[in-house]
Amino acid sequence: MSEENIEIVRGIWKADREHDLEAVQAAYAPDAVWEDNTGLWGDWGAPRGPEGIQAAWRRWYEAFDEVRFEWDEVADGGDDVVVTYRTKARGRGSGAVVDQAFTLLWTLRAGQVVRIRAYTDRAEALAAAGLRG
Numbered sequence: 001m002s003e004e005n006i007e008i009v010r011g012i013w014k015a016d017r018e019h020d021l022e023a024v025q026a027a028y029a030p031d032a033v034w035e036d037n038t039g040l041w042g043d044w045g046a047p048r049g050p051e052g053i054q055a056a057w058r059r060w061y062e063a064f065d066e067v068r069f070e071w072d073e074v075a076d077g078g079d080d081v082v083v084t085y086r087t088k089a090r091g092r093g094s095g096a097v098v099d100q101a102f103t104l105l106w107t108l109r110a111g112q113v114v115r116i117r118a119y120t121d122r123a124e125a126l127a128a129a130g131l132r133g
Contacts, residue, residue, distance in 0.1 A: 002076045005108045009081045012113070013071055025050035029112040038102055038120045053116075064089040064098065072101070073122070080129040081106040084122050105129050 008027060015023035028050040035046050047056040061067060067089040075082040082105050089098040103125040107115040119125040126132065 002078045005081050009106050027113055029114045032113050034116045036118045038118045063092055065092050066090050075131050077129040077131050079108055082125050082129050
């Protein structure tokens, strides 16, 4: 099951790169929640459900140009998948360059994402998943 969960998360990442919003939204449970523990997304709160999460991302993409997420380290925690990404972007209005690593802790149930927690510290994300760094 855990390898399947890693592939689901990898599929979300791929669908996002291909701008396949329907596939991205289908991967989220109706009550999925995104919790930002990084401050990287500003004041986007804790978006809920596929539409809420998509709306939050839309606001983020409106603020930045040339956004790239590079898939990096993956840790398997069964229902939890921990993925570290490198984000590169440029502020749409300011031109400020963003080059930031962050780690997402994806929790899945029955093949759908139910919770995503974002961290700037990979060790913190691993600990939240009950894994060692």
